Amino acid sequence: MIIRAARDLHAGDIVTHDPDHDRDVRWRVQAPPKLTAFGIAQFDFTDLADGSRGTAWFDALARLPVEPAAWLERAR
Numbered sequence: 775m776i777i778r779a780a781r782d783l784h785a786g787d788i789v790t791h792d793p794d795h796d797r798d799v800r801w802r803v804q805a806p807p808k809l810t811a812f813g814i815a816q817f818d819f820t821d822l823a824d825g826s827r828g829t830a831w832f833d834a835l836a837r838l839p840v841e842p843a844a845w846l847e848r849a850r
Contacts, residue, residue, distance in 0.1 A: 775790065775840065775841055776842055777837045777839055777840070778779030778840050778842075779815075779837060779838070780807060780817075780833065780834055780835070780836045780837075780838055781807055781809055781815045781835065781837065783807050783815070783817055784803065784806060784842070785803055785804060785805050785806060785843065786802065786803065786844065787803045787825050787841065787842055788800055788801065788803070788822065788841040789803065789819065789830075789838050789839070790839045791838065793822075793832075793836060793838070794799055799821070800821045800822040800823055801819035801830065802819060802822055803817050803819055803840075803843075803845060804817070804818040804819060804820065804837060805817065805833035807834075809825050809834055813833060814824060814831050814832070814833065814835040815833070815836075816829060816830070816833070817830055818828070
């Protein structure tokens with residue numbers, strides 16, 4: 775597990791904690807976040823617990839614990 779700023783998430787990363795609601799999650803990021811003019815990182819995800827899809831918004835600099843995308847680990 776590593777920590778990434780919300781703006782630096784990669785497609786395939788799995789976010790493991792939702793700091794806004796202080797709960798454990800397993801959200802697979804679908805695509806790199808879109809950054810707003812207000813410093814917000816918005817990304818679509820699939821909840822690995824039930825397969826539902828959603829959208830999350832975090833401050834672009836928010837530090838999120840993630841399991842990095844597998845293809846990134848193989849590239850190292």
